Amino acid sequence: MLTCVAKAPAKVILIGEHWVVHGSRAIAAAVSVYARAVGRPVESGIIVSSRELGLTEDITKCRHLCNLWRSAQYIASIVSRSPWPASIRIESDIPVGAGMGSSAAVAVVFSACYALLGGVKPSVELVLRAAYEAEKVVHGNPSGIDNTVSALGGFIVYRRGEKPRRLENIELRDTRLLIIDTGVPRSTKTAVERFSKRLVELRDLGRELLSLMDRIVDRAIEALQEGSATRFGLLLDLSHGLLNSMGVSHESLEEAIHISRREGAYGAKLTGAGMGGVAIALVPRDRVARVREALTSRGYRVLETDLGVKGYSVTSIQDHP
Numbered sequence: 001m002l003t004c005v006a007k008a009p010a011k012v013i014l015i016g017e018h019w020v021v022h023g024s025r026a027i028a029a030a031v032s033v034y035a036r037a038v039g040r041p042v043e044s045g046i047i048v049s050s051r052e053l054g055l056t057e058d059i060t061k062c063r064h065l066c067n068l069w070r071s072a073q074y075i076a077s078i079v080s081r082s083p084w085p086a087s088i089r090i091e092s093d094i095p096v097g098a099g100m101g102s103s104a105a106v107a108v109v110f111s112a113c114y115a116l117l118g119g120v121k122p123s124v125e126l127v128l129r130a131a132y133e134a135e136k137v138v139h140g141n142p143s144g145i146d147n148t149v150s151a152l153g154g155f156i157v158y159r160r161g162e163k164p165r166r167l168e169n170i171e172l173r174d175t176r177l178l179i180i181d182t183g184v185p186r187s188t189k190t191a192v193e194r195f196s197k198r199l200v201e202l203r204d205l206g207r208e209l210l211s212l213m214d215r216i217v218d219r220a221i222e223a224l225q226e227g228s229a230t231r232f233g234l235l236l237d238l239s240h241g242l243l244n245s246m247g248v249s250h251e252s253l254e255e256a257i258h259i260s261r262r263e264g265a266y267g268a269k270l271t272g273a274g275m276g277g278v279a280i281a282l283v284p285r286d287r288v289a290r291v292r293e294a295l296t297s298r299g300y301r302v303l304e305t306d307l308g309v310k311g312y313s314v315t316s317i318q319d320h321p
């Protein structure tokens with residue numbers, strides 16, 4: 001029997017969240033926290049079981065996982081066929097609702113396996129588009145960055161309305177990226193509204209800050225290309241300072257960031273919407289244990305990740321019964 005195994009990474013925004021809503025660029029990267037899918041052919045239905053949601057359903061009935069049904073329909077339509085039966089089990093270690101693109105990574109692994117089980121080549125282009133179809137069901141009008149990072153991996157620079165650009169050959173040696181969950185619930189909508197209001201109130205200064213952010217992104221790209229964790233860390237700090245002054249930080253984000261810097265991070269900032277949620281800290285490998293311990297002793301949940309990991313992978317295994 002043909003079995004399919006797929007794996008795809010989560011994303012974090014490194015620099016440029018919020019500003020990106022108003023036209024400047026952002027840099028996002030794939031991190032080593034993964035969604036996985038294992039699939040096999042069945043006689044009928046498209047049976048998906050999700051460990052995280054604790055459910056198994058036939059997605060053609062479009063109940064909870066209507067997003068994945070959209071991906072399946074899209075893939076079938078590309079090869080002018082009706083959707084074919086399959087059974088796909090999904091597991092994900094990516095925190096949900098934390099701005100790390102968990103729904104996109106799940107859609108990527110589902111799409112890759114579903115295509116493969118139907119004898120369709122799970123090319124990057126196909127998987128990217130099929131996952132985007134699923135994201136539209138979940139997020140309405142998504143920027144497409146989450147599925148792009150999860151599919152392509154590495155470091156991606158993007159601006160609304162433009163094709164995302166992948167930065168090649170980036171390596172920040174001997175560093176780890178800590179993802180720090182404050183556990184404080186947040187609403188992207190509220191944070192975007194607060195930020196936007198301040199930006200308007202700042203008038204000409206707001207416009208200058210937007211173009212300053214674009215220059216910070218340029219410097220950040222240079223720092224990444226030079227492999228300078230020190231310079232990149234400095235720019236993370238600078239970006240956080242600006243986000244904080246725009247009202248989207250939170251006491252617990254500030255504490256987590258402060259602890260990370262104190263214990264030796266190159267730089268730390270909030271990531272995603274802010275006002276709670278998650279922070280990131282770029283940490284030299286030999287300081288990771290120290291930073292991590294200081295954070296966990298204050299009650300923060302810490303994920304230790306590699307930055308800029310490869311995008312999705314998918315393989316098929318032919319078992320002979």
Ligand code: PMV
Pocket residue numbers: 016017018019020021098099100143188192271272273274277
């Ligand atoms: O919801 P999150 O945490 O993935 O953050 C979204 C990032 C923002 O820049 C604040 C909004 C956006 O649509 O880009």
